[in-house]
Amino acid sequence: xxxxxxxxxxxxxxxxxxxxxxxxxxxxxxxxxxxxxxxxxxxxxxxxxxxxxxxxxxxxxxxxxxxxxxxxxxxxxxxxxxxxxxxxxxxxxxxxxxxxxxxxxxxxxxxxxxxxxxxxxxxxxxxxxxxxxxxxxxxxxxxxxxxxxxxxxxxxxxxxxxxxxxxxxxxxxxxxxxxxxxxxxxxxxxxxxxxxxxxxxxxxxxxxxxxxxxxxxxxxxxxxxxxxxxxxxxxxxxxxxxxxxxxxxxxxxxxxxxxxxxxxxxxxxxxxxxxx
Amino acid sequence: xxxxxxxxxxxxxxxxxxxxxxxxxxxxxxxxxxxxxxxxxxxxxxxxxxxxxxxxxxxxxxxxxxxxxxxxxxxxxxxxxxxxxxxxxxxxxxxxxxxxxxxxxxxxxxxxxxxxxxxxxxxxxxxxxxxxxxxxxxxxxxxxxxxxxxxxxxxxxxxxxxxxxxxxxxxxxxxxxxxxxxxxxxxxxxxxxxxxxxxxxxxxxxxxxxxxxxxxxxxxxxxxxxxxxxxxxxxxxxxxxxxxxxxxxxxxxxxxxxxxxxxxxxxxxxxxxxxxxxxx
Numbered sequence: 001x002x003x004x005x006x007x008x009x010x011x012x013x014x015x016x017x018x019x020x021x022x023x024x025x026x027x028x029x030x031x032x033x034x035x036x037x038x039x040x041x042x043x044x045x046x047x048x049x050x051x052x053x054x055x056x057x058x059x060x061x062x063x064x065x066x067x068x069x070x071x072x073x074x075x076x077x078x079x080x081x082x083x084x085x086x087x088x089x090x091x092x093x094x095x096x097x098x099x100x101x102x103x104x105x106x107x108x109x110x111x112x113x114x115x116x117x118x119x120x121x122x123x124x125x126x127x128x129x130x131x132x133x134x135x136x137x138x139x140x141x142x143x144x145x146x147x148x149x150x151x152x153x154x155x156x157x158x159x160x161x162x163x164x165x166x167x168x169x170x171x172x173x174x175x176x177x178x179x180x181x182x183x184x185x186x187x188x189x190x191x192x193x194x195x196x197x198x199x200x201x202x203x204x205x206x207x208x209x210x211x212x213x214x215x216x217x218x219x220x221x222x223x224x225x226x227x228x229x230x231x232x233x234x235x236x237x238x239x240x241x242x243x244x245x246x247x248x249x250x251x252x253x254x255x256x257x258x259x260x261x262x263x264x265x266x267x268x269x270x271x272x273x274x275x276x
Numbered sequence: 277x278x279x280x281x282x283x284x285x286x287x288x289x290x291x292x293x294x295x296x297x298x299x300x301x302x303x304x305x306x307x308x309x310x311x312x313x314x315x316x317x318x319x320x321x322x323x324x325x326x327x328x329x330x331x332x333x334x335x336x337x338x339x340x341x342x343x344x345x346x347x348x349x350x351x352x353x354x355x356x357x358x359x360x361x362x363x364x365x366x367x368x369x370x371x372x373x374x375x376x377x378x379x380x381x382x383x384x385x386x387x388x389x390x391x392x393x394x395x396x397x398x399x400x401x402x403x404x405x406x407x408x409x410x411x412x413x414x415x416x417x418x419x420x421x422x423x424x425x426x427x428x429x430x431x432x433x434x435x436x437x438x439x440x441x442x443x444x445x446x447x448x449x450x451x452x453x454x455x456x457x458x459x460x461x462x463x464x465x466x467x468x469x470x471x472x473x474x475x476x477x478x479x480x481x482x483x484x485x486x487x488x489x490x491x492x493x494x495x496x497x498x499x500x501x502x503x504x505x506x507x508x509x510x511x512x513x514x515x516x517x518x519x520x521x522x523x524x525x526x527x528x529x530x531x532x533x534x535x536x537x538x539x540x541x542x543x544x545x546x547x548x549x550x551x552x553x554x555x556x
Contacts, residue, residue: 062280062283063280091283091287092287093287094284094287094288095280095281095284096284099284099287099288099291099292099374099375100287100291100374100375101287101290101291101329101333101374102329102332102333102336102374102375103329103332103333105287105290107279107283108279108282108283108286110279110282111279112278112279112280113279113280113283116280140321140324140325140328141317141318141321141322141324141325142317142318142321143286143316143317143318144316144317145279145282145286145313145316145317147279206328208324208325208327208328208331209324209325209328210324213328247339
């Protein structure tokens with residue numbers, strides 16, 4: 001059985017930086033959702049100690065990414081020495097710039113959108129010169145405007161661009177939940193063979209939605225089991241990340257969750273993971 | 277309608293409460309694109325998601341811009357974000373357009389009622405409470421101003437940006453603000469001293485606050501785009517070098533806008549400043 005290094009990490013939450021730095025070799029990498037604050041006393045140590053992954057808002061690939069956004073992403077990727085950069089399958093701003101829902105929201109899955117995502121992702125990769133991974137986003141409400149299934153849209157996108165798949169298991173669970181699909185069947189349809197990074201997180205109930213949605217909380221045992229199930233089907237995965245970024249996160253949550261992920265996915269700290 | 281345009285209709289329905297409400301009630305003015313999309317989505321679920329997004333949008337901003345009031349919760353018993361869970365905010369949701377100034381004003385009115393109503397006991401504990409709420413409120417509103425800080429139509433000279441605002445306070449808040457978000461045993465006290473602050477929003481959407489002297493206020497008030505800043509500066513006792521430095525800073529912060537850059541147009545110039553008005 002081969003072994004390969006698969007990092008396990010979390011998001012960088014500046015208010016928990018001291019705790020993060022005290023966790024020994026538990027955490028391999030930190031995803032950066034925001035640039036470091038200029039007064040952050042811990043960032044220099046964080047930067048020195050961890051592999052940092054650029055997971056900021058770069059731009060929506062439904063449209064060409066503006067030059068200033070590309071330049072900003074280049075600067076941040078260089079600062080972090082990020083091995084890959086992440087974006088989302090999202091389209092949240094109207095073309096005239098007048099409406100911005102300011103929250104992740106997926107595109108409709110059409111041939112026209114796919115062409116736009118492919119062209120803009122290729123341009124972004126070329127401009128930044130680092131591998132790109134894209135994370136799938138769930139849709140809360142039924143929308144009969146798609147021309148192709150989400151899974152096909154994702155696979156064709158990844159195959160056309162060479163980008164990697166960032167699978168978020170909580171997002172997958174929510175998409176299956178709101179579409180009324182069996183989660184294993186839903187996951188099996190996704191291009192798991194193209195996953196570079198796996199996000200593990202929990203979900204919470206929201207009264208506005210009358211049901212669960214994305215939240216910066218610990219994953220349930222069910223979501224950890226699903227993560228493990230999917231993980232076994234990802235021959236190219238390089239990193240597993242606890243996806244929680246919020247000032248409401250309490251001390252203890254990140255180390256406990258990273259430890260649970262390591263145990264459930266059998267990736268011991270400081271060692272290489274056995275891969276079939 | 278191509279698929280990118282279709283996506284825009286979905287985004288508008290999510291972000292624009294009045295449009296969404298009217299469309300779901302069949303009163304969207306016969307917009308065929310809206311009708312096309314609405315016929316193909318679960319409209320009640322889209323409405324719930326729109327409300328969720330709107331509440332999330334304002335929660336993020338209230339937590340950010342009212343962080344000082346939030347930090348004083350143990351003294352005041354009033355958490356700013358609690359207003360977003362009230363029946364009054366729920367009733368307002370269908371009227372709100374995310375990011376729109378008028379919507380921000382409506383939310384701010386609720387916040388002010390929530391934080392300043394029947395607040396005598398709070399004022400006794402936090403003497404600068406009213407000023408603090410006004411300071412945060414202006415930050416909140418400035419964030420909602422349009423980013424399109426275009427030059428005033430017909431302006432011949434650099435002009436004060438529509439996003440620039442001046443706030444007069446009875447208390448000198450700036451020194452005390454950083455102390456409020458750190459642990460403290462006794463409330464950090466501000467000096468009772470008239471203080472004027474300038475709020476500016478850059479093209480990138482970053483809001484800055486700086487102290488505003490009488491000279492700076494008078495300069496900004498006069499900058500309508502109709503008069504050369506050097507003419508405005510002379511009676512204020514501002515020399516050319518100081519004016520250039522001030523203008524450069526104001527342009528960077530987004531408090532002043534011009535066709536070209538006032539400061540760039542003057543850098544290294546050997547031409548008499550009086551001979552060539554800037555911004556032409």
